[in-house]
Amino acid sequence: MVNLISHTPRPDPMLPRPFRVARAIRETADVVTLELEAQAGQPLHFMPGQFTMLYVFGVGEVPISISGDASKPERLVHTIRSVGLATEALCKLRKGDVVGVRGPFGSCWPMEQAKGSDVVVVAGGIGLPPLRPVIYHILHHRKDYGRVYLLYGARTPSDLLFGEELKRWQHTLSHAPGASPVLVTVDRAEGSWDGAVGMVTSLIPHLRLDPAHTTAMMVGPEVMMRFTIAELRKQGIPEANLYLSMERNMKCAVGLCGHCQLGPQFVCKDGPVFAFTQIRDWMTQKEV
Amino acid sequence: MSRANLEHYLAEHPFFRGLHPKDIEWLAGLAQPLAFEVGDYLYREGDASRDFYVIQEGLIRLEVHTPGRGYLTIQTLGPGEVLGWSVMMPETRKTFDARIFQTTRLLAFDAVAVRKRSEEDHHLGYELCKRFSRVIGERLQATRLRLLDLYGQPH
Numbered sequence: 232m233v234n235l236i237s238h239t240p241r242p243d244p245m246l247p248r249p250f251r252v253a254r255a256i257r258e259t260a261d262v263v264t265l266e267l268e269a270q271a272g273q274p275l276h277f278m279p280g281q282f283t284m285l286y287v288f289g290v291g292e293v294p295i296s297i298s299g300d301a302s303k304p305e306r307l308v309h310t311i312r313s314v315g316l317a318t319e320a321l322c323k324l325r326k327g328d329v330v331g332v333r334g335p336f337g338s339c340w341p342m343e344q345a346k347g348s349d350v351v352v353v354a355g356g357i358g359l360p361p362l363r364p365v366i367y368h369i370l371h372h373r374k375d376y377g378r379v380y381l382l383y384g385a386r387t388p389s390d391l392l393f394g395e396e397l398k399r400w401q402h403t404l405s406h407a408p409g410a411s412p413v414l415v416t417v418d419r420a421e422g423s424w425d426g427a428v429g430m431v432t433s434l435i436p437h438l439r440l441d442p443a444h445t446t447a448m449m450v451g452p453e454v455m456m457r458f459t460i461a462e463l464r465k466q467g468i469p470e471a472n473l474y475l476s477m478e479r480n481m482k483c484a485v486g487l488c489g490h491c492q493l494g495p496q497f498v499c500k501d502g503p504v505f506a507f508t509q510i511r512d513w514m515t516q517k518e519v
Numbered sequence: 520m521s522r523a524n525l526e527h528y529l530a531e532h533p534f535f536r537g538l539h540p541k542d543i544e545w546l547a548g549l550a551q552p553l554a555f556e557v558g559d560y561l562y563r564e565g566d567a568s569r570d571f572y573v574i575q576e577g578l579i580r581l582e583v584h585t586p587g588r589g590y591l592t593i594q595t596l597g598p599g600e601v602l603g604w605s606v607m608m609p610e611t612r613k614t615f616d617a618r619i620f621q622t623t624r625l626l627a628f629d630a631v632a633v634r635k636r637s638e639e640d641h642h643l644g645y646e647l648c649k650r651f652s653r654v655i656g657e658r659l660q661a662t663r664l665r666l667l668d669l670y671g672q673p674h
Contacts, residue, residue, distance in 0.1 A: 261672070314673055356670030386670040418665045420592045425620075428580070428592040430661045436533075437597055452669040458660075 235280075235338035235474075235504050244485045247286045247331025248272065250307060252324050258310065258392050262357065263322040264298065267307040267332065274304040275332065278339035279364030280476060280504040284484050285309065286331030287324075291317035294481040294499070296450075297335065298360035300367040307332065310360035310392065336484040338504040340365050341474055342372075345446035348472070349377040351438065353459050355384045355431055355451025359392050361476050361503075362450055370403055378406045380438050381413045384431030384455070388417055388424040431455065435462045442467030448504075450476040457514060460507060473507035522547060525626075532573065534601050534650050542643050545636065550626040561602075561617035561625075568611045570627040571603035577623025581615040594661075595620065604651045604658075606630035607637070 250267035258264055269275065275283070277297050286292040293315075299308025313322040324330065342365070350369065354362050362381075369376050381400060385391045397413055404412040414434045416427040427434065431451070445468045449456050456475050463473060479491035479498040486500030494513035496502060501509075520528065526547040529535045535543060551570075555561060561572070561579060574596055581593040593615055596602055605611040606628075637644030 384670070386668070390670065416595075418668070418670065421588060421590075424592070427578070427595040427597070429594050430664050432664075433661060436599060454664065454667065455669050458664065 235341060235506070236501075244333060244336070245483075247284070247292075247333050248275075249329050250332045252326050252328045252330070253306065255324055255326060259390055261313045261322070262310060262390075262392060263313070263324075264308060264310045264360075265321065265324060265330075266299070267309070267330065268305065269307075270329065275307050275335060276304045277301055277307075277335035277364075279342060279368050280339040280361065281335040281337050282361075282481075282484075282503060283307070283309070283332050283334030283336065284481075285311075285317075285321060286333070287317055287320040288329075288331065290320040292331070292333075293317040293321070294336075294484060295321075296361035296476070296503070298363045301364050302367070302371055310357075310363075312357045333484060336499055338502055340368075340448050340504055341446065341506075342368050345448075346372075346375045347377070347444070349440045349445040350379045351382065351435075351440065351445060351447040351463070351468075352380065353382045353431060353435075353447065353449035353451070353456075355449075355455040355459075356386065356390070357392075358450030358452075358455075358476075359383055362448060363393065363396075365448055366400060366404070370400075373404075377444070378410075378440060379404050379412055380440075382431050382434045383413070383415045384434075384451070385415070385417050387419050388426075391415065391417070430458070432458050432462045435459070435466060438466070440466065440468070443469065446472045446474070448474045448476075453477075453514065470508055470511070471506070474504060475507060475510075476503045477505060477510065478503065520552065525550060528575075533599070534573065534654070538643070538646055542640075542646075546628065549628050549632055551629075553625055553627050555619040555623045555625075557619055557622060559619040561619060561623075562613050564613055564616050566613045568603060568605045568608075568613060569630055571601065571606040571630060571633070572628070573626045574598055574600050574602060575624045575626065577619065577625070578621040579623060580618045580620045582618055583615050590616075590618075594658075601651075601654050603630075604654050606633060607648060607651055609634060 249270045253268045254266040256264040282294050282296045284292050285295050295309045298310040311321045313319045401413045420428045477498050481491040481499040482488045484499045486497040491498040530543050579596045582590045
């Protein structure tokens with residue numbers, strides 16, 4: 232079993248540290264990226280796939296995946312969708328505002344284990360931000376990986392995140408001239424959209440991979456991930472090479488409260504990144 | 520593509536893989552290679568279903584025109600995909616426009632000939648029906664998933 236648990240030392244996990252908003256970027260109508268800087272002390276070092284608990288004083292605390300570059304910890308980056316009270320408050324923050332940060336928490340993507348193999352990154356909707364650190368890592372160590380594909384599905388063209396970076400990655404992730412490593416599709420399109428329309432799973436048969444030596448990492452709604460796994464398996468990618476990030480009701484982030492329990496695992500402590508084989512039998516259990 | 524290469528291509532294609540070599544040979548003889556430029560229409564809504572197609576290269580959009588909203592894209596289909604499953608049913612008509620979105624090469628298979636051969640050779644007909652059923656099932660599954668609006672706001 233691959234060990235995905237980070238050994239990065241961390242401060243008191245229950246004590247929020249104050250971070251100031253250095254930049255707030257409106258990505259879409261309901262998604263904002265916040266770049267945070269520690270008000271005092273060391274920057275927050277993290278591994279791709281980990282998350283923090285962001286605390287909006289007087290409103291609440293929520294788990295948010297880190298969407299920035301792990302090699303640039305001085306800017307702690309999160310991309311947040313407004314779906315509830317705390318995330319709505321986070322999306323309204325402006326430069327200079329202060330939030331509390333606990334973490335980083337949880338497991339990380341298997342970047343070491345994936346070395347030497349082809350890599351497929353599959354993101355659905357707001358699932359792209361937790362995978363962006365994977366792309367940054369690969370770009371910094373491009374020669375360590377084979378063919379790399381990013382498959383990204385969104386609701387509509389106006390919901391697509393990181394548009395300029397997607398264009399850049401089309402060239403910088405490429406393994407060969409003329410290759411198209413970034414494949415984007417939307418569920419619904421009108422007007423000037425010039426890309427694919429359909430489920431993200433429909434992109435998988437078009438990939439040129441060495442299935443036995445391919446590692447897949449995915450984030451999105453669980454239903455999407457189940458169908459993605461089925462399609463990747465159909466292409467011959469071994470179960471043992473599939474990794475996914477789970478979302479559950481994380482509260483304490485240190486495996487104490489039990490809100491995020493998934494069978495024998497705590498998503499906050501043992502995840503959020505899991506090898507598929509770790510949680511395969513629990514993903515279809517409706518009671519958990 | 521030479522005849523031998525075409526037979527090899529069909530024998531390796533997921534839709535045809537496993538068919539009897541004599542059927543592959545027959546289908547290779549039936550296949551018409553066609554090329555289209557961006558903006559061309561492969562067919563229009565209301566056209567008779569005369570062929571089914573295997574896309575070798577390019578991208579095709581299935582569109583429907585809606586008054587006040589213009590052309591809406593139902594789905595895009597790319598290399599390796601099969602288009603035109605309704606050919607197994609006689610006298611059907613196309614329900615969407617198929618517009619070429621990237622320069623496209625494809626193979627067209629005459630529907631009347633396929634149906635006639637399937638009536639004469641039920642084994643081949645059954646094999647093709649199974650394969651078209653898989654295409655229909657995959658399209659239905661993809662449509663259902665999109666109906667779930669998985670990336671929408673949680674309620």
